Amino acid sequence: MTMEGIVRKIAERYSRADARVNDLDLIHLRPYMEGFLDPQWVEAQLHDYDAWASKNSDDTLRRSILHRPLGLNTCGHDMGGAILGTGISTRPVFPYFGGRQKAIDHCLQYGDP
């Protein structure tokens, strides 16, 4: 199945009111969203964040409080968290913004209470 087909299937599943995110779907949603946003732009955002974090934060703060610089466009970084939080990336797990938990919360932000 093509990437488009897989993403379409995932989107259909999440279109139900009672849907819950399956972590493994993030493997397929990564290239989808990277392609939408522009992979080079995402990489540049993550690179800038790395530079800031190496001087101003540490792993614990990034993981636990989503520590990030002021005025950051978190769009690319939320996606970075989604990607990296799965633990599937070649990058270390959880270096960005709460990783998997944030990704899941954002995926279904309007989840029924």
Added chain:
Amino acid sequence: MAILERHAASSFDQEAREYVRQRLQDTSNFLGAVHEINTAAHFIRRGANVEPLFLKKANEREIVLHWAEQSIPVQCKSKQPGAGRLISQDMFTTLAGSIALDAKLARRSVLVKIGSTGNIRRQDFEFLRSCVSGFRGRHVAPALIQHDGRVFTLKVEPISGSFTIESVKDYLASFDFQVGMIVGEPVRDGTNFNVACVIGIEARVDDRLRTSRSLRESVRAAADQLKGGPPGIAAIHYADPTPDFEGLRARDEPLISEMAKLMDLWPQVGAIMLSSEPDFQLLPVGRAGEVRSYARESVEFADLLGPRIAG
């Protein structure tokens, strides 16, 4: 985004994709774009057919829902971080995290109380951080510090103690901060955390009037755009976590009364949907952001809104 693209594929031409990409990459614009996409996906999940007009440039109408033979316009308003508050959650998190990092590097466990009667601005950030970092000795009373013509109070003192995942919320609440953060280090048995740092903003000003006015402005802006059409929905999203929307009201009467008055004032607003980001500092598993809806009794699409307060 995938949900929206799946259900509104015909609206996702190359021009629309480029427009959305530009908005998502724009720091001042992406919160609004994300809110519109989330709102569209929310109503798709509630069973509506969605026309995402926001995918086209310069379209005043943002979303039209088709549901139960009705066409329902939706106008989205995104409240930027800090809207109607002394300090945005984003800025507080960055400030408190930086203070916690400085304390950790200095091997200090500290309680930091910052007092302010006005907005804490970006340009105050480094000043406050360096004041806390350089603060030494014991002070009974908070120190008065000035920056750029404004006065803050600051108290820094050693702290010790422990908490658990279950007790952390109450522990933090015991400090009575307007906004606060606690950083702990896990102890060996994995159930308790030793307090490493507690940081909070103390504010004694009553800013309910300001937050209420800010909400009213957003409803009015949505009402202006809904004018001339059938009753629609004002979908207002707070970028700052808002655990209890009742905190947005100006008076002691419940928020539903204020929302009802606004809908009476602007009859083209048939419902108001409030939502907010989740609070990632207090991380119970799987907690999504809050959503609450207020609908006029006469509208026939109340069931579409999801969780709502009956009025």
